[in-house]
Amino acid sequence: MKVCKFGGTSLASAQQIKKVANIITADTSRRIVVVSAPGKRFDTDIKITDHLISLADAALSGNDTSSGFRQIMERYEEIISGLGLESSLLNDIEEDLYNRLHSSRKDAGLFTDTLKASGEDASAKLVAAYLTATGLSAQYCNPKDAGLLLNDPPAYPQLLPEAYGRLAALKDNEAICVFPGFFGFTASGVLRTFNRGGSDITGAILAAAVKAELYENFTDVDSVFAANPRVVDQPVSISHMTYREMRELSYAGFAVLHDEALMPAFRAAVPVCIKNTNNPEAPGTMITAERDFSEQPVTGISADSGFSTLYVSKYLMNREIGFGRKLLQILEEEQISYEHAPSGIDDLSVIIRSHQLKPGQDARIVERVKTELAADDVHFRHDFSMVVLVGEGMRHTTGLTARAAAAIARTGANIEMINQGSSEVSLVFGILKHDETRVLRELYQEFFAPVYAEL
Ligand SMILES: Nc1ncnc2c1ncn2[C@@H]1O[C@H](COP(=O)(O)OP(=O)(O)O)[C@@H](O)[C@H]1O
Ligand SMILES: N[C@@H](CC(=O)OP(=O)(O)O)C(=O)O
Numbered sequence: 001m002k003v004c005k006f007g008g009t010s011l012a013s014a015q016q017i018k019k020v021a022n023i024i025t026a027d028t029s030r031r032i033v034v035v036s037a038p039g040k041r042f043d044t045d046i047k048i049t050d051h052l053i054s055l056a057d058a059a060l061s062g063n064d065t066s067s068g069f070r071q072i073m074e075r076y077e078e079i080i081s082g083l084g085l086e087s088s089l090l091n092d093i094e095e096d097l098y099n100r101l102h103s104s105r106k107d108a109g110l111f112t113d114t115l116k117a118s119g120e121d122a123s124a125k126l127v128a129a130y131l132t133a134t135g136l137s138a139q140y141c142n143p144k145d146a147g148l149l150l151n152d153p154p155a156y157p158q159l160l161p162e163a164y165g166r167l168a169a170l171k172d173n174e175a176i177c178v179f180p181g182f183f184g185f186t187a188s189g190v191l192r193t194f195n196r197g198g199s200d201i202t203g204a205i206l207a208a209a210v211k212a213e214l215y216e217n218f219t220d221v222d223s224v225f226a227a228n229p230r231v232v233d234q235p236v237s238i239s240h241m242t243y244r245e246m247r248e249l250s251y252a253g254f255a256v257l258h259d260e261a262l263m264p265a266f267r268a269a270v271p272v273c274i275k276n277t278n279n280p281e282a283p284g285t286m287i288t289a290e291r292d293f294s295e296q297p298v299t300g301i302s303a304d305s306g307f308s309t310l311y312v313s314k315y316l317m318n319r320e321i322g323f324g325r326k327l328l329q330i331l332e333e334e335q336i337s338y339e340h341a342p343s344g345i346d347d348l349s350v351i352i353r354s355h356q357l358k359p360g361q362d363a364r365i366v367e368r369v370k371t372e373l374a375a376d377d378v379h380f381r382h383d384f385s386m387v388v389l390v391g392e393g394m395r396h397t398t399g400l401t402a403r404a405a406a407a408i409a410r411t412g413a414n415i416e417m418i419n420q421g422s423s424e425v426s427l428v429f430g431i432l433k434h435d436e437t438r439v440l441r442e443l444y445q446e447f448f449a450p451v452y453a454e455l
Contacts, residue, residue, distance in 0.1 A: 001029055001031045001032070001171055001210060001212050001213060002027065002029045002030045002031065002032075002212055002213060002214045002215070002216055003031075003032040003033075003034065003203055003206050003207040003210065003212045003214075003215050003216070003270075004023070004024070004030050004032070004033050004034070004203075004215075004216040004217075004218060005033075005034040005035075005036075005181060005199060005200060005202070005203030005215070005216070005217045005218065006020050006033065006034070006035050006036065006127075006218045006277060007036050007039060007199065007200075007217070007218065007219045007220070007277075008036040008037055008038060008039020008040065008047055008048075008049070009039045009040060009219060009220040009277070010036075010039075010218050010219065010220065010277035011035055011036060011037070011038050011039065011123050011126075011127070012038050012039045012040060012041045012045070013038070013041050013078070013079060013082065014078070014079050014080075014081075014082025014083045015082065016277065017079065017083060017126065017127060017130055018083070018130075019277050019278065019280075020033075020127065020218070020277060021127075021130055021131055021134050021136075022280075023218065023277065023280050024131060024136065024176065025134070025136065026280070029213070030176070030216070031171070031173070031176055031177065032170060032171075032173075032176070032177045032179060032206050032207075032210065032212070033127065033131075033138075033176060033177065033178045033179065034179045034180075034181045034199060034202050034203040034206060035120060035123045035124050035127050035178060035179070035180060035181060035199070036049075036119075036120060036123065036181050036182065036199040037049050037052075037119025037120050037122070037123050037182070038075055038076075038079065038119065038123060047119075048072060048075060048119040048123075049116055049119050049196075051068060051071055051072050051075075052072065052115045052116050052118060052119055053112065053115075053116060054068055055068040055069060055072065055101065055115055056111060056112040056115040056116070057112075059101060059105065059111070059115075060105060060108050060111065060112075065101060069097065069098075069101065072097065073090075073093075073094055073097070076090060076093050076094075076122060076126070077090055079126060080126065083126070083129075083130045083133070084133070085126070085129050085130060085133060086129075089125065089126065089129055092125070093122045093125065093126075096118060096121070096122070097115075097118055097122075100114050100115050100118050101115065109153065109154075110153065110190060110191070110192070113183065113191055113192055113193045114191050116182070116183075116193050117180070117182060117183035117191055117193050119182075120180035120181050120182045120183060120199060121180045121183075123180065124140050124141070124178045124179060124180035125140050127178050128140040128178040131176060131178065136176060137174065137175040137176065138175050138176040138177075138178055139173070139175040139176070139177060139178065140178050140180075141170065141173075141177040141178060141179045141180075143179065143180060143183060143184050143185065143202075144185045144189070146166065146167055146169075146170060146179070147163055147166030147167055148163060148167060148183075148184035148185065148202070148205070149162065149163040149166075149184060149185065149186070149187060150184040150185065150186055150192045151186070152186050152187075152188075152190075153186075153190075153192060157184075157192050157193065157194050157195070157198075159184070159205055159264075160187070163184075163205075163209075164205075164208065164209045167205065167206060167209035167210070168209045168210055168211075170206060170209065170210055171210035171211075179202065179206060180199075180202075181198065181199025181200070181201075181202035181203060182194055182198045182199045182202060183198075183202075184202075194258075194260070197255070197258040198258060198260075200217060200257055200258035200260075200261035201258055201260050201261050201264070203215060203217060203261065204260075204261040204262070204263075204264040204265045204270075204272070205264050207264070207265055207268070207270045207272075208264040208265060208267060208268035208270055209268075211268060211270070212270050213270075213271075214270065214271055214272075214273055215265055215270050215271070215272045215273070216272075216273050216275055216284075217257060217261075217272060217273070217274050217275070218275050218276070218277045218280075219256055219274060219275075219276065219277070220276060220277065220278060221256065221274075221276055222237065222276045222279055222282040222284065223237040223238060223239065223274060223276075223282065223283075223284055223285040224237070224238045224241065224246070224249075224254065224256055224257070224274050224285040224300070225237055225238065225300075226238055226298075226299065226300045226301065226444070226448055227300065227301050227302070227440060227444045227448075228253060228254070228255075228302065228303070228440070231303070231437055231440055231441065232440065232441055232444045235444065235448070236448055237285070238285050238299060238300060239283065239285060239286065240285070240286045240287075240288070240291045240292070241285060241286075241287055241291060241299055241300075242287065242288065242289060242290060242291055242392055242425075243262045243263075243265065243266040243272075243287055243288070243289060244392070244424075244425050245287075245299050245300065245390050245391065245392060245425055246262055246272075246287050247259050247262040247263070248302075248388060248390045248423065248425055248426040249299075249300045249302045249388065249390050250262070250302075251302075251304075251388070252302040252303065252304040252386050252387075252388040252428075253302035253303050253304035253388075254300065254302050256274060257272075257274060262287070265287075266289065269289065271286060271287065271288045272286070272287040272288075273285065273286050273287070274287070291392065293393070294393060295393075296391070296393065296447075297391050297393035297394050297396070297397040297400060297447075298389050298390070298391040298393075298394065298400075298447040298448075299390055299391040299392065299393075300390050300391070301387065301388070301389050301390070301440060301443050301444055301447065302387070302388050302390070303385055303386070303387045303388070303436050303437075303439070303440045304385060304386055304388075305383075305384075305385040305433045305436060306353055306354050306355060306385075307339065307351055307352065307353060307354060307384040307385065307386055307430070308351070308352055308353075308354040308357065308362070308380055308381065308382045308383075308384065309349050309350070309351050309352075309380065309381045309384060309416070309417070309430070310331075310349065310350045310351075310352065310365065310366075310369070310378070310379075310380055311347070311348075311349050311377070311378065311379055311380075311381065312327060312347065312348050312349070312350070312369055312373070312375050312377070312378050313346055313347045313348075313375065313376050313377040313378075314346060314373065314374070314375040314376050314377075315346055315376060316346065317345065317346045317347070317348065318345045318346065323348075323373065324341075324343075324348065326372070326373055327348065327350065327369060327373060328341075328350075330365065330368050330369060330372065330373075331350065331352070331365070334361060334364075334365055334368075335356070336352055336356050336357070336365075337352070337353075337356070338350045338351065338352050339351045339352060339353065339386075340386075340417070340419050340422075340428065340430075342417050342418070342419055349417060351384070351386075351417065351430065354382055354383075362380040362382075365380070366378045366379060366380060383432060383433045383434070384416065384417075384430050384431070384432060384433060385430075385431055385432070385433045385435070385436040385439075386428055386429070386430055387408075387428070387429045387431060387436065387439055387440060387443065388426050388427070388428050388429075389404055389426065389427045389429075389443065389447070390425055390426045390427075391425060392425055394425060394426075394427065395424050395425070400427070401418070401420055401427060403446055403447075404427065404429065404443060404446070404447075405418075406446075407439075407442045407443050407445070407446035408429060408431065408439050408442065408443070410442055411435060411438040411439050411442045412435075412438075413431050413432065413435035413438065413439050414431070414432070414435075415429055415430070415431060416430040416431060416432065417429070417430030418430075
């Protein structure tokens, strides 16, 4: 049995949904189909999920919601008529959206989640109806009935491990199960979404639960490339990589697969294949626990912006027992998680995702660290990017950091931070955001241009 997930671009229009149906029809082992909300039809288009977030924002701030509501319904109307489906389905979707919009707004986050999730829910109903219309036996599956149980807010949304047992029953479904991605329910029945791109996680969870032979993740590119194709011109394809490599790359910018989608597949030893809905014959990228040794030490290079650094200096910091704990405790109390924490004898930098900082919070944290820890120098710096080189072969290769540092130096960018050795498969460079594109292209040239030369 295979679990297939189709991303927003694969469901953006009636024409795309027809391709999805052909893919499912072509292989009878594709029994569980996880869908995202309709995504972008063209570069400047707006995803249904973004429309839904705007609609929730408008409702919460007491603004007009009618035009946002209409725009969303127009997308569904176009899809339903393009697929020749009954208009009663459109009425059901409209009624459902209306009810969600008029549900309790007491908890703004949960209200927004309820609206956001409607995109995936409507998509699953549409796809199930279309598959049925083409003669397949297919059924919409409700995550609540199926038992996709999540932890309670405000903790970061995660599956409760006991959910796997109930979800395993999906493999006994007679009909093809069309399952909305991106959301689940707490034990008390409250709807919660994963964070953006989270339908990939749903797909991985179901694949693990039913112990699928393969988790196919259909998107709009033939494979995972060694660098973001929007930044590097025609990067080389990766035919095979490990879960660890993909996790590190998707953590920092490879938007093609959510980084949290790797662990469920890894734990259940389900191979993952990234494939293209627009070119399903292409072999795609296989992701497994091991891969054959290759001459190429670096598998991929990713880059992501939106980082801030909290720099703390205190003479004899290395002798002060508990300094690091106290610093991290301040961040914990401020509800901030951290990504890296490189340190020296008297200095420590804590790198965080900037979006977590509320207005004025950085100044408050600086003040707290200064007074509570009697630090000599404390300041925040913003607008950093992390560039990450990833490859299973890296730890066996000498001189790699020197090559990467020399390539970065050629761009004129300054290396603000290096994190090497914490992970066996990655090497992280902190640089200023405005250097990111140049650095990524130069690193790509350094490690992948010889591949072109050999072709
Ligand atoms: N290294 C990479 N390899 C392939 N695609 C990448 C990479 N980095 C970023 N992407 C982008 O990821 C996109 C696919 O992810 P996404 O937009 O989330 O698709 P979907 O709608 O199918 O979920 C591609 O169109 C591509 O632009
Ligand atoms: N629709 C949600 C969840 C998702 O996974 O979408 P996509 O598969 O289009 O990345 C989002 O936009 O975040």
